[in-house]
Amino acid sequence: MSGLLSQPRVRLATLPTPLRPAPRLSAAAGVEIWLKRDDLTGLGLGGNKVRGLEFLLAEAQQQGCDCLVTGGGPGSNWAMLAALGARNLGMDSVLVCYGDPVPPSGNMQLATMAGAQVRFTGDPDRASVDGAIEEITAELGAEGRRPYPVGRGGATATGALGYLTAGLELAGQLDELELAPAQLWLATGSCGTQAGLWAGAAWQRSGYQVIGVTVSRPVEECVARIGRLGREVADRIGIPAPTCPPCVLGGHIGPGYGRRSPEGDAAAALVARTEGVFLDPIFAAKAMAGLLAANRRGQVTGPVVFLVSGGAPTLFTSD
Ligand SMILES: Cc1ncc(COP(=O)(O)O)c(C=O)c1O
Incomplete structure (x- = not known):
């Protein structure tokens, strides 16, 4: 076996997440679709980021850290789940958001409820978060705290271990179902989720x-x-x-990152109507729109697995 088993890991997620057929969606789309329900990972309101946090926070614990420093946009699913994961292990968290202060709603409201301290960079550039994470880490260190900094999205090799192991989990489920999908579709943002799945699928010769x-x-x-x-x-x-x-597909960002798109909303409405499953408007809805559009162009070979990646709080907040 590889060095995977020796990687420090804490348990935050309820695993394995279900892999379920989506028969009515498949009939409507004209291609066999299965849903991997990582919206049900079980920390907070669930989502893909919980898997990477199991490895990141284990590393933080091993280094004796007492405070997580990370960030993103004010609506960041990652930042909220990172704050909850930290709290779960008795650590504090400081979350840095780009832009000017806004009243907390959605994810930030939940993170604040869990005791996260939220700071704003005052700069609309998303990359302003990166420098602020470094500054706050130095500030906390000077105060005698033991901060653990993580970049936006938790997209590091340590974080990517979460989806490398998810690939192994999926392989076991596919074996049991005697299912051999041709493709696994997902939304890609900071890229850690796809990196883990990509490396895991190549290692396992998964065939999709x-x-x-x-x-x-x-x-x-x-x-x-x-x-x-x-x-x-x-x-x-x-x-x-x-x-x-x-393999990365473009053309489905819509009006911009963090904003819903009419095409994504239509795809999410189809999934909700046919399967009773909610896709978040910022990530999974746009990925499903990409899958449906590629299928209409004849570029999808079934069966396919689609990763339902969470983001439930943004169902109520995004414009
Ligand atoms: C709900 C949801 N889906 C998908 C993604 C994309 O994951 P990654 O940033 O690892 O590419 C994110 C990232 O924040 C997310 O919150």
Whole structure:
């Protein structure tokens, strides 16, 4: 076995998450679709980020840290779940948001309820969070705290271990069901989720292509990030680096990152009406729109697995 089992990990998620057929959605779309329900990971309101946090927070614990420092947008699913995960292990958290202060709602409201301290950079540039994380980490260190900084989205090799192990979980479920999907579809933002799945699928020779629909970054930037993170995570646990290029689909960001799109809303409405499953408007709805559009172009071979990645709080807040 690889070095995977020796990686420090804390338990935050309720696993395995269900893998369920979506017969009415499949009939409506004209392709067999299965839903991997990572909206049901079980910390807070669930979501994909819980898996990576199991490895990131274990590392923080191992380093004796007492405070998590991370950030994102004011509506960040990642930041909220990071604050909840930290709280779960008795750690404090400081969350940095880009832009000017806004009244807490949705994810920030939940994070604040869990005791997170929220700060704003005053700069609308998303990258302003990165420098602020470094500054606050230094500030806390000078005060005698033991901060654990993590970049936006938790997209590091450690965080990507979450979806490398999710790939193993999925492989077991597919074996049991004697199901051999041709493709695994998901929403891609900071790229850690796709990197873990990509490296895991190559390692396991899973036979399906991992297709990410970008909801924020340009396709080339995603391909480079996934490639780098995937190779780092493979190296970390001593498995062969993937050789096939990562597959990222563009064209579905809509009016912008963090904003709903009419195409995504229509895709989410179809899934809710046919299967009674909610897709968040910022990530999974746009990925489903990408899958349905590719299917209409004849580019999808079934069966496919679609990752329902969480983000429930944004069902109520995004414009
Ligand atoms: C609900 C949801 N789905 C998908 C993603 C994309 O994951 P990643 O940032 O690892 O690409 C995110 C990221 O925040 C998310 O919150």
